[in-house]
Every structure is written in structure tokens, then in C-alpha cells.
Amino acid sequence: MHARQVKRIRGRKTDVGNSVWLARLCQLGLASPSMVPDRHFRSLRHLCRYRRTLVNERGRVCTQKVIDRAGIRVGGILTDVFGTNGRRILDGLCRGDDREAILGGLLKRFDDIADRERRLARTNEVDLAPWRSQVRLLMTIPGISMALACAILAETGPDMDAFPSADHLASRAGLCPGNNESGGKRRSGRAVKGNRHLRATLAECAQAAARTKGCRFQGCHKSLMLRKG
Numbered sequence: 001m002h003a004r005q006v007k008r009i010r011g012r013k014t015d016v017g018n019s020v021w022l023a024r025l026c027q028l029g030l031a032s033p034s035m036v037p038d039r040h041f042r043s044l045r046h047l048c049r050y051r052r053t054l055v056n057e058r059g060r061v062c063t064q065k066v067i068d069r070a071g072i073r074v075g076g077i078l079t080d081v082f083g084t085n086g087r088r089i090l091d092g093l094c095r096g097d098d099r100e101a102i103l104g105g106l107l108k109r110f111d112d113i114a115d116r117e118r119r120l121a122r123t124n125e126v127d128l129a130p131w132r133s134q135v136r137l138l139m140t141i142p143g144i145s146m147a148l149a150c151a152i153l154a155e156t157g158p159d160m161d162a163f164p165s166a167d168h169l170a171s172r173a174g175l176c177p178g179n180n181e182s183g184g185k186r187r188s189g190r191a192v193k194g195n196r197h198l199r200a201t202l203a204e205c206a207q208a209a210a211r212t213k214g215c216r217f218q219g220c221h222k223s224l225m226l227r228k229g
Contacts, residue, residue: 035172037157044127047120048154049197051147054117061110124150131158142217143209148201155198173198 025031037045094103128135128150138149156162156169163169170176174194180187210221 035157035162040127041154041157044124044150044154045197047124047127048151051117051120051124052151052197052200054113054120058110058113058117061113121147121150124154128153134158141205141209142212142215143205143207145208148205148208151201152198152205155195155201173202175199175202 022031090103090107094107125135125146131153134153135146135149138144138152139146144152156172160169163172167176171192172194174191174196176192178189178191180189206217209215209217212218
């Protein structure tokens with residue numbers, strides 16, 4: 001059962017009394033069961049979360065600040081410093097300049113982590129082969145790649161009947177804004193706590209959708225930027 005559902009119900013709060021009370025709630029059907037995926041998706045979830053750890057580590061290894069400190073100012077002319085053109089510039093500098101001592105080791109580690117991340121992504125794709133149709137359906141949404149689709153499916157499972165509505169799924173990811181109003185005054189509107197791994201994945205999908213050309217999400221993002229600054 002979900003703790004947020006039962007804490008609003010009045011009852012005894014001692015350890016022993018609380019255990020008896022929770023068991024009684026389950027017997028009477030007053031507490032809905034938590035969503036627990038099967039063993040395959042539980043193990044797949046660990047792999048997808050480890051892949052996200054590698055992606056975050058790859059971003060920490062080589063950042064724009066590290067390159068700026070090395071005296072290389074390419075951030076103003078390149079959108080993605082570690083994209084195809086950015087890597088050509090950095091590799092060329094490392095081969096013919098003394099900056100190799102500064103960037104060479106970081107670039108090697110960056111490539112090693114990226115290679116591990118790609119191998120792990122391929123493993124996740126193989127594990128989700130029986131659910132290829134669900135993965136392809138997720139990929140029809142702008143901003144969702146193969147790796148992100150696998151990560152979403154690993155966190156939510158293939159059975160969407162576990163969520164009564166899209167709002168319940170958003171609440172599980174911790175993406176619903178808070179609704180705290182009393183006496184006509186609005187208090188904290190921070191989002192509820194949820195699955196932080198699913199939340200990070202969906203946030204990455206939203207950022208990718210905002211950069212997708214010809215997508216309605218890009219227009220929505222631009223209007224929000226103009227309105228909110």
C-alpha cells in the first residue's frame with residue numbers, strides 16, 4: 001500500500017497498534033496495493049538506473065567550465081561542445097597542442113563512459129524485445145529516443161492498467177504541482193515526492209521535445225519562455 005493514502009486515515013500511531021491497524025485496513029479493502037512490477041522489470045529497472053548514472057557521470061567528466069579553464073573558447077560557436085564538430089576541434093587540439101595534457105585524459109574517460117553507456121543501452125533494448133511494440137509507441141512522442149523509451153517502460157512496467165489515469169502516472173513521477181490552499185491563501189505549490197528516476201527521465205524527454213524542430217512542444221516552450229522569462 002502507498003503511505004500517502006493511509007496516513008490521511010485516522011488511527012493509532014504506535015508501532016504495534018499501527019501494524020494491526022494497517023492490516024485491518026487491508027482486510028477491509030480501504031488501502032489500494034502498491035504497483036510492484038515483475039522480476040524481469042525489477043532487474044531491468046536497475047540497469048536503466050545505472051545507465052542514467054553513467055550519463056550523469058559522463059556530463060561531470062567534461063564540462064564547458066573545464067574547457068574554458070584550458071583556454072579554449074568554443075562554447076560561443078558550438079551548441080553541443082561534445083557533438084560531432086566539437087569533438088573534431090577538441091581532438092585536433094589535443095593531437096597538436098600541449099593542451100593534450102589537460103584535456104586528453106578527460107576525453108579518454110569521457111569516451112570510456114560513453115562506450116559503457118551505449119553497451120548498456122543495447123542490453124536494455126534486447127531485454128525489452130518482447131515489448132518492442134510498446135517501445136515503438138513511446139518513440140512516436142517527440143523527444144523520446146530508444147534509450148529513454150526503455151527507461152520509461154522499465155520504471156512504469158508494460159501494464160498501464162496499474163494507473164487509473166494519466167494524472168496518477170504523473171503523480172507517481174512527482175510531476176504534479178502541489179495544491180495547498182487554506183483560507184483563500186495559496187501556500188507552497190511544490191511538486192509532490194515521487195519516483196525520482198522516472199521524473200528525471202521525463203524531464204529529459206521534455207527538454208528534448210522543446211528542441212525538436214516542427215514540434216508543437218517547441219512552440220509551447222517558446223511561449224512559456226516569453227511569458228515567464
